[in-house]
Amino acid sequence: xxxxxxxxxxxxxxxxxxxxxxxxxxLAATLLMMGNIxxxxxxxxxxxxxxxxxxxxxxxDDLHDNNLxxxxxxIQHNNxxxxxxxxxxxxxxxxxxxxxxxQGYAGEIVLxxxxxxxxxxxxxxxxxxxxxxGLGDKIEAEKDNWIFSFDGLSFNKLAEDKWKxxxxxxEFEQFSGATITPRAAIKAIKEGLDMFNQQRxxxxxxxxxxxxxxxxxxxxxxxxx
Amino acid sequence: MxxxxxxxxxxxxxxxxxxxxxxxxxCPLLAVTGTATNGLGMGLASLVVMVLSGxxxxxxxxxxTQEVRIPVFVLIIATIVxxxxxSMNAWLHDLYKVLGLFVPLIVTNxxxxxxxxxxxxxxxxxxxxxxxxxxxxxxxFALVLLGAVREIIGSGTLFxxxxxxxxxxxxxLELTLIPDYKGFLLMILPPGGFLVLGFLLAAKRVIDQxxxxxxxxxxxxxxxxxxxxxxPA
Numbered sequence: 001x002x003x004x005x006x007x008x009x010x011x012x013x014x015x016x017x018x019x020x021x022x023x024x025x026x027l028a029a030t031l032l033m034m035g036n037i038x039x040x041x042x043x044x045x046x047x048x049x050x051x052x053x054x055x056x057x058x059x060x061d062d063l064h065d066n067n068l069x070x071x072x073x074x075i076q077h078n079n080x081x082x083x084x085x086x087x088x089x090x091x092x093x094x095x096x097x098x099x100x101x102x103q104g105y106a107g108e109i110v111l112x113x114x115x116x117x118x119x120x121x122x123x124x125x126x127x128x129x130x131x132x133x134g135l136g137d138k139i140e141a142e143k144d145n146w147i148f149s150f151d152g153l154s155f156n157k158l159a160e161d162k163w164k165x166x167x168x169x170x171e172f173e174q175f176s177g178a179t180i181t182p183r184a185a186i187k188a189i190k191e192g193l194d195m196f197n198q199q200r201x202x203x204x205x206x207x208x209x210x211x212x213x214x215x216x217x218x219x220x221x222x223x224x225x
Numbered sequence: 226m227x228x229x230x231x232x233x234x235x236x237x238x239x240x241x242x243x244x245x246x247x248x249x250x251x252c253p254l255l256a257v258t259g260t261a262t263n264g265l266g267m268g269l270a271s272l273v274v275m276v277l278s279g280x281x282x283x284x285x286x287x288x289x290t291q292e293v294r295i296p297v298f299v300l301i302i303a304t305i306v307x308x309x310x311x312s313m314n315a316w317l318h319d320l321y322k323v324l325g326l327f328v329p330l331i332v333t334n335x336x337x338x339x340x341x342x343x344x345x346x347x348x349x350x351x352x353x354x355x356x357x358x359x360x361x362x363x364x365x366f367a368l369v370l371l372g373a374v375r376e377i378i379g380s381g382t383l384f385x386x387x388x389x390x391x392x393x394x395x396x397x398l399e400l401t402l403i404p405d406y407k408g409f410l411l412m413i414l415p416p417g418g419f420l421v422l423g424f425l426l427a428a429k430r431v432i433d434q435x436x437x438x439x440x441x442x443x444x445x446x447x448x449x450x451x452x453x454x455x456x457p458a
Contacts, residue, residue, distance in 0.1 A: 017293045024297050028304040035308045039315035046318040132259070135413060142389065177410040 055097050057141075058114030058123045059087040063094045075202045077195050084203055087114075095122060096203045100192035104184040106130040109139070111188055113150075115196045117204060120154040124189055129181075136181035146173060146182065150189055155197065163190040230355055237359025244367035244422075245429045249336040254368060255418035257327055259379070262387045264372030267327040268365025270309070272358065274331050275340060277305050279357030282345040289346070298341045306332045323390050336364060367425075374421045379413040381406030 010016055048069065055068045064087030071086040087095040097114040107130035114122040124147055126140050138144035149172060164170025165182050174182050196203060243249050253271075258264045281301055282289075289297050310328045313321040321328075331337070340360050345353040377383055381403030388396035411417045 011290050017290060020288065020290065021293050021296060024300050028300045031304055032307055035311050039311045042315040043311070046315065050318075050322075132413060135408070135410065143386065177408055 054112050054125055054127060055085055057125050058097045058112055059095045063087050065089050073207055075199055077199055093204050099127060100188040102184045102188035104129055104131050105136055105180040109184050113189060113192050119196060120152055121150050124150045131181045135178040138175050139181060139185050233356050234359045237363045242363040243336040243360055249339055250334045253330045253334055255415050258368055258372035258375055258418055259413045260376045261369050261372035261384050262390050264368035266324045266390050268368040270324055270327055271331050271334055271364055272361025274305055275337055275357040275361040276354055278302050278337055278341055279345040279353040282341045283348060283350045283353035286346050298338055302337055303332055371421055375412045375417055377402055378409055380408050
């Protein structure tokens with residue numbers, strides 16, 4: 001507080017202020033760069049582990065003997081690239097997992113779903129969402145059993161027009177106080193299953209060793225139209 | 226000296242509490258206190274940043290000048306928050322998945338800038354650390370209290386999902402106070418936060434009036450820090 005009085009004169013020059021500010025900006029940038037460099041790879045690894053963990057929830061270990069992250073294919077669906085992970089056992093594809101999304105109450109809801117070769121949902125999990133804590137977040141497996149109600153379902157087992165919340169005449173529970181969230185999640189999952197039925201052949205074919213371009217053009221021909 | 230620390234502690238926890246007296250940091254406060262657990266997480270993360278920024282700014286107070294102090298504080302605080310964010314993501318990844326959402330929000334916490342301006346810039350290192358710690362604890366206390374009230378009225382539980390934040394040893398904290406409760410949506414949404422905050426502020430005033438000996442202390446404290454209290458917006 002008395003500091004101001006006996007401050008040396010050079011501190012009053014604007015060059016000092018400029019240098020101070022510049023110095024701190026440089027220091028901050030250097031620190032952040034160092035921080036970024038030293039954490040980048042570890043964070044990447046953690047993110048891969050997270051993906052692996054959520055994949056293993058939707059494709060259980062007894063359905064595959066490969067590393068799911070290694071068998072990754074990209075297909076085109078409605079002109080959007082979709083990344084799918086294939087579970088392979090004894091050189092046959094047993095299941096695929098891919099993420100689906102839709103607009104929820106407060107933002108995008110991203111889910112990952114695993115579907116077995118006969119088109120039944122194995123499991124669905126939420127990857128990210130911005131729904132209201134305590135209400136919409138019941139779509140998370142840690143917080144509520146709701147997401148398990150999709151396990152084992154397919155369009156054969158539950159008619160397509162029943163994929164709605166009970167309020168809209170469907171099969172699934174809504175949450176008290178939050179209908180938009182489950183509605184959005186159901187929509188995403190239904191679309192995901194729809195995509196599986198349309199793209200079944202591509203999703204269930206092993207990646208060939210030939211270049212990707214030819215695979216794309218041949219498969220575009222037979223499955224789409 | 227020990228009297229000083231006693232005053233800093235009392236200031237931070239009660240008489241000059243970040244939320245209940247300074248009315249700062251209301252944005253993160255209302256955003257995360259839907260549950261007591263979220264409040265606790267946000268409070269602890271802010272506490273770490275408050276202590277670190279108090280340490281750094283009081284160390285550098287000799288070379289920072291009055292004229293450019295605010296941009297320098299902002300730089301320092303933003304750097305600390307970003308570094309904390311990155312290191313938590315890398316080395317405390319499970320905790321980051323729970324708290325990660327809140328960490329960038331700390332930058333918007335004007336209380337940290339407020340303490341840098343009104344305390345750490347004018348005091349030596351050790352009191353500044355203690356001040357950061359106590360202000361952080363006071364903030365955590367306010368967040369947990371507000372979160373607890375909103376959670377009990379809003380969803381009938383207390384400390385739901387605390388084990389995700391603190392580990393399984395703390396799962397005993399998770400209580401369902403009102404079984405089969407239908408929930409009270411308003412309390413979980415931001416308006417409920419304003420309502421509860423209003424009642425808590427009123428309650429604090431009442432308590433302050435009922436304890437006569439508490440009053441002189443808080444007046445003393447205010448006189449000792451004449452300019453800092455109202456400066457940051």
